[in-house]
Amino acid sequence: MTSTSRRTILTAFAAAAVTGPLLGGVAAPPAHAADDLYDSNTDLYTQLAGMEGTDFARRYRRHQYIDDSLDQSSPFNRTTVMALHGGSIETGTSELCLGIAGYRPDSLTPLQDGHGVHDYWMFEGLKSGGNSVLHVTSTHNDDHVAVSMAASSLNVLSLHGCSTTSAGGSDVVVVGGRNERFKTLLKQEFTAADIGWRDGSEVPHLAGVSTANLCNRTMLGKGAQLEITSDLRAAMFDVNTRAGRAGSTNEDFDAFVGACRRAIATLETDPDQVIL
DSSP states (O other): OOOOOOOHHHHHHHHHHOOOEEEETEOOOOOTTTTTTSHHHHHHHTTTTOBBTTEEEEEOOOOOOGGGGTTTTOOOEEEEEEEEEETTSTTTHHHHHHHHHBBHHHHOOOOOSSSOOOOEEEEEOOOOGGGGGGOGGGGGGOOOHHHHHHHHHHEEEEEEEEEHHHHHHSSSSEEESSSSHHHHHHHHHHTTOOEEEEEEEGGGGGGOTTTTTTGGGGSSSSSSEEEEEHHHHHTBSSOOOOTTTTTBHHHHHHHHHHHHHHHHHHHOOOOOOOOO
8 A cells, every 4th residue: 555644745745835846756847848839837828928718718626625524534635637738729628627527518517426526627728729839748737726736636637639640549548647556447447338448558658657747746646647539539529619519518428427437436445545
């Protein structure tokens, strides 16, 4: 079992709030991704000052825990769901983020499937076209809310979109990240739901194993990342437009969301996925 003490975790979290996200005990150095226009989210927010709400948006929800009803065996957010490139950047990931977090994408009402709700964070492209310029690679995401939500969660499930060619096949999801138990559960549920998948080890450029990747900057130092092909995402919506997706989710969407939610529910009962 993971034996990291709460004192150690809280000390590291406090340091991260001052020096930036900790990557193996070292603050992440600034770097520029070759295919990104912006060095980081902070750089994007600075250069696009005044454009939030028109060119891009940030949405998140953190659920409040009441002291007298808190499960003292796990006083942390267990799993946070993220879509770092939502809206019209990697289409469909915003709606999937909301669904997996336990909310209907059209009304934001909670799902009644017995698995509760999870915290979520997403960055969304809202431009009428050319939203790919808003992409900031996950290892360079320094949004203060996103970083703090990951750092105060036991696990993160990060949702991304990729091309069919990039994933090496159509209608598949590449299951990556550093939490092998989480990956195993996701793959089991995808198999049961007849959803094609590939392990991140087969597609190294989509594996999501960097310690700088936001999905791995958790209390446990590991999480999961899903790279979902364009074909698979498109099949989940009857009207695959930014305005139409939230209200036109279909059985394929429900199957994918259900698989992820069941995997999370099982993970959260695993005694190895806790901090002592």
